[in-house]
Amino acid sequence: xxxxxxxxxxxxxxGLVSSRVADRxxxxxxxxxxxxxxxxxxxxxxxxxxxxxxASLLVRALIRRGHL
Numbered sequence: 001x002x003x004x005x006x007x008x009x010x011x012x013x014x015g016l017v018s019s020r021v022a023d024r025x026x027x028x029x030x031x032x033x034x035x036x037x038x039x040x041x042x043x044x045x046x047x048x049x050x051x052x053x054x055a056s057l058l059v060r061a062l063i064r065r066g067h068l
Contacts, residue, residue: 007055014051018044 022043 006059007052010051010055010058011048014047015044017051018047021047
């Protein structure tokens, strides 16, 4: 249960961070194109992947130390 909570928290944080990063890095034209959609998808996917890996490493470290 704790592992799931940690994973959900990291995923939520990744979503928020990726949205802010996408807003800063991507131009918001009046008409979005496929390239804009691809850039946003890669940014959000990368942030989600990074958060999942970080959560996994954190959970493994906590288990090794006996905290979970």
